[in-house]
Amino acid sequence: MNVSDVWMIFIGLAFAAYIVLDGYDLGIGVLTLLQRDDRRRREMYELVARAWDGSESWLVLLAVAVWGGLPLAYGLALPSLYIPLTLMLVSLIWRGFSIEIIAQYRAWQRGWGLAFGLGSLVAALAQGAAFGGLVAGVAVRGSSFAGGPFSFLHNGYAVLTGLGAVVLYLFAASAWVYYKSGGELQRWAARRGRVLSLLLAAATVACWALLQPSGTMTLDPGSAARVAVWVPGAVMLAGGLAYAYRSFGRHPDAGPVEGAFAVYAGGLILALGLLYPYVVPPHVTVHAAASPTGSLTFLLVGVGLSMPAILAYNAYAYWAFRGKLSENDEVDGLAPGPAGREVAAG
Amino acid sequence: MNQQTLVELSRWQWAITAGFHIVFPSLTVGTSMFLVVCYAAFMRTGREVYLRLFRLWRRIFAIGFGLGVVSGIVLTFEFGLNWGGFAHDAGPILGVIIGMEVVTAFFLEAGFLGLLIYGDGRISQRVMLFSACMVSLGTLLSVTWILAANSWMQTPAGYSLVNGQFLPRDWVQVILNPSFGWRTIHMLVGVLVSAAWFVTGISAWYLVRSRHLDVARRGLSIGLGAAAVLIPVQMYLGDSIAAGYIIPYQLPKLEALEGDWTSTNTGYNLFLWPDQSAAKNDWVVTIPWLGSAIAKDWSGRTPAPGLLQTPPGLRPMVLPSFYGFRLMMYAAFAMFATAMVGVILRLRGRLHVTRWFHRWLLVLTPAGPLAIIGGWVLAEAGRQPWLVYGRLLTADAVSPLSTWQVLTSLALLILVYAMLLGTYIWYVARVVRQGPEDRPVPEPVRARVAPTPRALRAEKGN
Ligand code: HDD
Ligand code: HEM
Ligand code: HEM
Numbered sequence: 001m002n003v004s005d006v007w008m009i010f011i012g013l014a015f016a017a018y019i020v021l022d023g024y025d026l027g028i029g030v031l032t033l034l035q036r037d038d039r040r041r042r043e044m045y046e047l048v049a050r051a052w053d054g055s056e057s058w059l060v061l062l063a064v065a066v067w068g069g070l071p072l073a074y075g076l077a078l079p080s081l082y083i084p085l086t087l088m089l090v091s092l093i094w095r096g097f098s099i100e101i102i103a104q105y106r107a108w109q110r111g112w113g114l115a116f117g118l119g120s121l122v123a124a125l126a127q128g129a130a131f132g133g134l135v136a137g138v139a140v141r142g143s144s145f146a147g148g149p150f151s152f153l154h155n156g157y158a159v160l161t162g163l164g165a166v167v168l169y170l171f172a173a174s175a176w177v178y179y180k181s182g183g184e185l186q187r188w189a190a191r192r193g194r195v196l197s198l199l200l201a202a203a204t205v206a207c208w209a210l211l212q213p214s215g216t217m218t219l220d221p222g223s224a225a226r227v228a229v230w231v232p233g234a235v236m237l238a239g240g241l242a243y244a245y246r247s248f249g250r251h252p253d254a255g256p257v258e259g260a261f262a263v264y265a266g267g268l269i270l271a272l273g274l275l276y277p278y279v280v281p282p283h284v285t286v287h288a289a290a291s292p293t294g295s296l297t298f299l300l301v302g303v304g305l306s307m308p309a310i311l312a313y314n315a316y317a318y319w320a321f322r323g324k325l326s327e328n329d330e331v332d333g334l335a336p337g338p339a340g341r342e343v344a345a346g
Numbered sequence: 347m348n349q350q351t352l353v354e355l356s357r358w359q360w361a362i363t364a365g366f367h368i369v370f371p372s373l374t375v376g377t378s379m380f381l382v383v384c385y386a387a388f389m390r391t392g393r394e395v396y397l398r399l400f401r402l403w404r405r406i407f408a409i410g411f412g413l414g415v416v417s418g419i420v421l422t423f424e425f426g427l428n429w430g431g432f433a434h435d436a437g438p439i440l441g442v443i444i445g446m447e448v449v450t451a452f453f454l455e456a457g458f459l460g461l462l463i464y465g466d467g468r469i470s471q472r473v474m475l476f477s478a479c480m481v482s483l484g485t486l487l488s489v490t491w492i493l494a495a496n497s498w499m500q501t502p503a504g505y506s507l508v509n510g511q512f513l514p515r516d517w518v519q520v521i522l523n524p525s526f527g528w529r530t531i532h533m534l535v536g537v538l539v540s541a542a543w544f545v546t547g548i549s550a551w552y553l554v555r556s557r558h559l560d561v562a563r564r565g566l567s568i569g570l571g572a573a574a575v576l577i578p579v580q581m582y583l584g585d586s587i588a589a590g591y592i593i594p595y596q597l598p599k600l601e602a603l604e605g606d607w608t609s610t611n612t613g614y615n616l617f618l619w620p621d622q623s624a625a626k627n628d629w630v631v632t633i634p635w636l637g638s639a640i641a642k643d644w645s646g647r648t649p650a651p652g653l654l655q656t657p658p659g660l661r662p663m664v665l666p667s668f669y670g671f672r673l674m675m676y677a678a679f680a681m682f683a684t685a686m687v688g689v690i691l692r693l694r695g696r697l698h699v700t701r702w703f704h705r706w707l708l709v710l711t712p713a714g715p716l717a718i719i720g721g722w723v724l725a726e727a728g729r730q731p732w733l734v735y736g737r738l739l740t741a742d743a744v745s746p747l748s749t750w751q752v753l754t755s756l757a758l759l760i761l762v763y764a765m766l767l768g769t770y771i772w773y774v775a776r777v778v779r780q781g782p783e784d785r786p787v788p789e790p791v792r793a794r795v796a797p798t799p800r801a802l803r804a805e806k807g808n
Contacts (some may be wrong), residue, residue, distance in 0.1 A: 071437020
């Protein structure tokens with residue numbers, strides 16, 4: 001265990017924070033495409049509007065954690081994933097802008113809402129495809145990428161992981177909406193959530209089973225240590241899914257969210273156990289890609305000093321916006337007008 | 347040939363995406379401070395006009411900030427996507443600096459932004475003011491870190507080169523590199539100038555239309571006052587950059603920005619059209635003597651250095667360097683003259699009633715961001731052909747992509763950015779036209795649960 005291993009764990013955590021936080025808001029974006037009722041859609045927009053920008057900070061953190069800590073990996077993997085990542089960036093821009101317009105200016109909800117939903121869908125697909133393209137293997141010569149524009153597809157494996165990411169985010173989004181809403185919207189989320197738990201189980205199995213046939217990775221448990229990581233990961237993932245499935249539609253409302261956390265944690269353990277020590281499989285290991293200790297230590301000190309503050313004020317923001325969206329409240333904005341603060345306060 | 351097209355397309359993509367991004371910081375950094383000022387004034391005096399100013403500008407600020415965030419994410423990824431060689435070589439230094447920016451600045455901005463924009467009725471006035479301060483502080487930290495990174499590319503220091511990779515030797519030297527100080531201050535003052543100018547222009551619009559006069563007069567006074575103080579400072583700082591770092595470290599940049607080939611010109615070039623391959627200017631408009639005077643030789647005998655001194659392969663392009671500089675400078679002169687006229691009008695007590703002046707201010711609204719883009723074009727194009735000055739060539743740093751990949755992404759980004767920019771301008775115009783609400787604040791309702799008792803008390807307080 002040296003400083004580059006610590007760094008790999010930090011990257012794993014940044015990755016987890018990103019997919020947990022942006023996962024549910026991308027998922028809500030896709031869910032709005034399935035929701036016909038204007039008013040309930042509006043409630044879902046509200047859930048995203050005040051959180052998306054904070055969530056995307058974690059994406060930036062993930063990117064620079066890889067860049068600063070593992071520059072070789074950044075310079076190799078990103079060009080190899082040029083197409084999905086460019087699509088992801090463009091659609092993130094698109095949906096971020098749409099949601100701001102929806103929140104700040106209240107006309108043409110339909111058009112901007114559609115733009116927001118589709119942007120979220122493409123972003124989720126592209127993220128999953130990029131992930132699949134990476135774990136299935138990247139062709140390398142020397143210190144640069146040696147494949148073609150489409151080699152990330154791996155005979156369609158990346159499409160499968162793309163769909164997998166959409167299902168995962170939709171699942172997380174139903175859990176979050178279930179937790180944050182009441183009434184009809186909550187029942188709607190529960191119905192979707194149960195179907196999605198099953199779909200997610202199927203998608204996970206498919207992605208795992210097809211990884212070796214489609215890519216250059218070998219799923220060789222190799223050592224007892226590896227099995228010792230895989231087994232608890234798989235158990236957590238399966239347990240989380242089952243728990244979430246059961247909890248949709250019951251009390252307490254936080255059940256599905258707790259299940260989703262277990263799913264994320266289990267999935268992450270599996271992924272790390274699968275990849276380590278490689279960061280850009282099948283050739284580049286975390287140790288080969290790492291920056292010198294001088295860089296890593298400087299960054300770790302910076303991260304260590306700021307993380308407590310970051311967590312504290314993010315927790316405060318979540319706390320300030322705690323509680324449920326409620327059906328009885330005036331859902332403002334459907335018609336611009338003096339739907340003043342008095343309504344909520346009084 | 348193919349390789350060269352690839353490099354050129356990648357440069358265009360970077361130039362366009364960075365140029366788009368910088369428009370938003372140039373407005374949001376200063377506006378966030380303006381929000382702090384307005385809210386603090388409201389809490390101190392209890393006068394409603396400050397709250398209305400705050401609410402109006404907060405709506406304009408929110409969308410600009412959102413666009414700043416998404417377009418910044420694109421840039422971070424482009425380091426790896428398009429400049430993979432650079433990402434590998436400079437990662438141990440620049441990746442780390444930008445990493446520090448993320449953990450110290452971006453999280454601070456993002457963490458408090460939600461409270462600042464949607465916190466009405468949920469947080470107390472004190473927390474609101476604190477959130478505004480923290481967002482503002484975040485943007486300032488962000489400017490500082492990103493300029494440390496870019497200044498290191500202009501004047502690299504404190505590293506050792508091992509197998510083509512820049513490894514940090516001394517972080518203090520890396521961050522406090524020779525061009526960092528002046529450039530950072532110049533940039534900070536630049537974003538304040540542009541925001542002040544933006545506030546001034548929009549307030550002038552209300553005066554032209556004779557609407558919301560109280561809000562407009564306050565905005566005009568604060569904005570124009572800040573600009574009148576800051577613009578002269580900024581001009582002095584710009585001059586110090588040229589003398590303190592360009593001449594000692596990057597002489598070819600100076601040659602290009604003055605647009606001279608032979609080292610004989612004692613005049614000052616106002617306009618020209620260069621022919622880079624023939625190493626001459628096709629035509630040029632020059633004021634005699636002035637160039638020498640700027641170099642502080644009043645006798646008119648000191649010529650400016652010319653690009654022929656620099657080997658052809660290492661010459662920056664004259665066209666972007668020269669006009670980038672001229673754009674910034676002409677914008678600076680225009681703003682300076684206008685601000686001085688404003689001061690005179692103010693002293694004669696006619697600032698709020700002189701219509702033609704308000705119209706002129708409205709025309710000049712975008713002058714700040716234009717000057718900032720001009721300055722960056724000069725700084726970056728004048729650095730060519732180097733990416734890390736004197737050490738890493740731009741052409742050696744590009745990712746091994748297909749030309750069509752970059753062409754497609756470039757076209758897609760231009761399309762999306764054009765639509766966003768159009769909508770953004772339309773949106774700002776809408777918000778301005780709607781104006782600061784005269785009714786007690788019809789804000790988007792965020793409070794879905796009963797607000798905390800503390801917030802309610804604060805509410806009653808206003
Ligand atoms: C004024 C100085 C300035 C300059 C030269 C740049 N930026 Fe910037 N950037 C900011 C000032 C800023 C800011 C004021 O901090 C922003 C703008 C609005 C905002 O949301 O934060 C921001 C946002 C922003 C974000 C999103 C932050 C978030 O998640 O909250 C990223 C990832 C970047 N920038 C990255 C870059 C990169 C890679 C740049 C260089 C190539 C760059 N910026 C130039
Ligand atoms: C006559 C007045 C001015 C002079 C002489 C001047 C000079 C300069 C010079 C020489 C540079 C190049 C720095 C480099 O190569 O790195 C520069 C950059 C820049 N200038 Fe100015 N400037 C002036 C006014 C302004 C104004 C009014 C603004 C904005 C409102 C501005 C914004 C910028 C920016 C954003 C940069 C690029 C960032 C940097 O390199 O620091 N400048 N300026
Ligand atoms: C946001 C303000 C900025 C603007 C408007 C800007 C503008 C530009 C322009 C016009 C070019 C193309 C130059 C040419 O090819 O002739 C360029 C290149 C580049 N700049 Fe910037 N720049 C900015 C900030 C930065 C910062 C802060 C960094 C690094 C931390 C940076 C890194 C680069 C890189 C990697 C390239 C591409 C390679 C090259 O063409 O040299 N830029 N920039």
